[in-house]
Amino acid sequence: MFRLGYVAAGFLALIAVIMGAADSPSVAAYYSSFESRIGYWLLLGNTRHCGLYEKGALSPFPITKAQRKMEEKLYTRLGLGSGKLLDASAGSGYVAMYMAFKGFDVQAIDITPHHLQDARKNVKANGLESKVAVDYGDYHNLTSFAPEPFDGIYTMETFVHADNPEKVLSNFYRLLKPGGVLGLHEADFSRNSEKLQDVLRLSHCQNTLEEGGYERLLSKGGFNEYSIEDLTDEVLPMWRLFGIVGYVPYQIFKVFGIENRFINVMAGVEVWLNWGNGRYISVRAIKP
Ligand SMILES: C[S@@+](CC[C@H](N)C(=O)[O-])C[C@H]1O[C@@H](n2cnc3c(N)ncnc32)[C@H](O)[C@@H]1O
Ligand SMILES: *[C@@H]1O[C@H](CO)[C@@H](O)[C@H](O)[C@H]1NC(C)=O
Numbered sequence: 001m002f003r004l005g006y007v008a009a010g011f012l013a014l015i016a017v018i019m020g021a022a023d024s025p026s027v028a029a030y031y032s033s034f035e036s037r038i039g040y041w042l043l044l045g046n047t048r049h050c051g052l053y054e055k056g057a058l059s060p061f062p063i064t065k066a067q068r069k070m071e072e073k074l075y076t077r078l079g080l081g082s083g084k085l086l087d088a089s090a091g092s093g094y095v096a097m098y099m100a101f102k103g104f105d106v107q108a109i110d111i112t113p114h115h116l117q118d119a120r121k122n123v124k125a126n127g128l129e130s131k132v133a134v135d136y137g138d139y140h141n142l143t144s145f146a147p148e149p150f151d152g153i154y155t156m157e158t159f160v161h162a163d164n165p166e167k168v169l170s171n172f173y174r175l176l177k178p179g180g181v182l183g184l185h186e187a188d189f190s191r192n193s194e195k196l197q198d199v200l201r202l203s204h205c206q207n208t209l210e211e212g213g214y215e216r217l218l219s220k221g222g223f224n225e226y227s228i229e230d231l232t233d234e235v236l237p238m239w240r241l242f243g244i245v246g247y248v249p250y251q252i253f254k255v256f257g258i259e260n261r262f263i264n265v266m267a268g269v270e271v272w273l274n275w276g277n278g279r280y281i282s283v284r285a286i287k288p
Contacts, residue, residue, distance in 0.1 A: 023202075025202065025204055027161050027204045028113075029204075031112045032114065033263070035262055035263065036264060039264045040264075043063070043242075044067070045064060047091070047092065048092070049156045050070055050238055051065075051067045051237070052069040052073050052231065053066055053238075056233075057237050060237040060240065063238065071094070071095050071098040072098075074156060074185050074282070075098065077229070077282050078152050078183045080152050082104060083105070083152065084151055085099055085106045085107070086109070086150045086153040087107065088154065088168075089159075089161075090115070090116075091110060091112075091158075093118065093120075094122070097132060100128045100132045104152075106132045106133070107150075108123075108132055109135055109137025109138075109139070110134075111138050113136075116136060139158075139159075140171070145175055147175065148175065148176065148180075150177065151176075151181070152181045152182070153176055155184050155186065156185050157185060157187070158186075160186050169217060170221055173222055179286065181284065182284070184282070185231075185283075186281060187278055189205075196270060196271065196278065199267045199270050202260060202263040215228070218285050222287070223286065224288060225285065225286045225288070227285075228281050228283050229284075230280070232279045232280045234280075239268065239275070242267075242272060243271070243272025243273065245268070246265040246268040247269055249265055253265065253266075
């Protein structure tokens with residue numbers, strides 16, 4: 001038994017050394033790490049967003065079904081019948097494909113090369129090439145688009161990564177038609193604990209705002225008409241799962257001082273332990 005423990009620990013230390021770790025990784029470095037790739041693939045089938053559950057639900061399974069529920073929620077919040085959407089950070093394309101199946105034409109962008117590859121493959125496999133365009137694009141710089149082509153723009157757990165949220169919002173504003181709808185499904189760590197600061201830095205989530213930050217940001221950006229729904233209780237089952245699954249490995253990593261190299265394990269456990277130091281919100285804003 002002990003020998004097995006040594007072998008496991010040695011193996012983990014070896015992985016940690018191979019992986020290395022930057023203190024403030026870029027978005028691409030975070031998503032390209034061995035741990036992120038394995039984790040998102042194994043636990044979430046590369047759909048990189050939370051599931052939506054009934055309040056008080058205990059079981060996170062089946063996760064895919066809950067993730068479709070979250071996509072449905074975003075769709076309902078947008079409240080648009082049809083038209084052209086910008087998916088501002090598509091990941092592997094699952095949200096964009098959901099919207100395409102609902103009848104929208106979707107322009108999907110992302111900055112992580114292997115996500116773009118994956119999204120293109122998935123779009124093709126689902127025969128949606130005529131409904132979903134997948135292109136490289138950084139939401140800080142959307143100058144290649146003419147003004148006002150979109151009826152709706154959304155982010156599914158991507159705006160948190162913004163280095164300059166004001167800039168990103170003003171880009172979205174420029175690209176929306178008057179009366180167009182902006183939907184943001186994002187974590188809002190407005191009541192940060194110190195430990196969560198590490199988590200946020202290591203997963204390149206710089207967009208952490210002070211209490212009421214989203215409200216101010218939206219008003220400043222000209223989105224005077226908006227509503228914010230708090231979905232924190234409805235995403236808990238998935239984070240509880242991450243917290244429980246990651247707990248023991250995380251304690252072992254801490255003994256060896258290598259927890260920073262397993263940022264997703266750290267995030268899963270720390271967010272769960274510090275539940276209440278942040279919220280999960282659904283923002284719906286309209287361009288006047
Ligand atoms: C948590 S994943 C969500 C992906 C997808 N929306 C989903 O739900 O599966 C965040 C995504 O944001 C992308 N991203 C981060 N910063 C970006 C930027 N500046 N411009 C475009 N995409 C960005 C990342 O590459 C990653 O694919
Ligand atoms: C913005 O993107 C365009 C191409 O779409 C590029 O030519 C330009 O250099 C970029 N600007 C910045 C500041 O990165």
